[in-house]
Amino acid sequence: MRKSLDHVNQMADEPAEQVFDAIHSLMHLYRAQRHNDLRDGPRDLSHMEHKVLGFFARHPGSTQSDLAVHSGRDKGQLARLVASLKARGLLEARVDELDRRNVRLHLTTEAQAVHQALQRHERRMVNAAVAGLSEEERGQLLELLGRIRLNLESQP
Template identity: 55%
Template sequence: MHLFRSARQRSLRDGAHELAHMEAKALGYFARHPGATQSDMVAHAGRDKAQVARLIRTLRERGLVDATVDEQDRRITRLALTPAGQAMHAALHRDDGRLAEAALAGIAEDERARMMALLDRVRTNLAAQSD
């Protein structure tokens, strides 16, 4: 996993996207949760409010995230990807897919399924330890 993350970090840093890791994660979050709030992102990411506020401000300044006032409660700001943010998220998703395929090259489908089942068991075991 470390090698995969290192390769992803290199592609973010050296590629055309020029995104930090948390910026890419935020794009993914708002792609999956359009209309989420800054508080939603704080709860999801486990980061402090100030860090998330700076992150969102940067993404808005770059034209990747747009903010709209909630119609029912004007104190709430809803966040979503702009068309440029959607395009960048799609490009990052394609890059991740290519990296994943490179990582899994030469591993048969049945071996991949077995590996996923084992990793799921590891995740379950670790989650039980944190409870």
């Protein structure tokens, strides 16, 4: 009897596993394409370098500490990333006029152009991914993914 109950439970889990396999597969494909775009782009950026540039594009004049708080990443890793981006001419540091102990980071003109080009490409990729889905279907998908997220967040 126990064996048949385990089999029933295993069968019940298969559709749930298929959902997460599909989500994983989509994210893997998306990230692989994005990685190729970053690598083959004008500045050969890593995923994390792109994320750092994106943060400073959205929050110009933030500090490295602001980035650490926002990302939750290791401060040493972030310091190396910021230093590399500065050395490559993509980030510039400006001393804070009100508190000279703080250094504010900004995208350079070149980094702004690179970031905008990557955003345009990403929008094209995302739009291609959801092509053929109606607005209603997109809304349903967002609602369902939101419910899955809430289920995961409510777990102890």
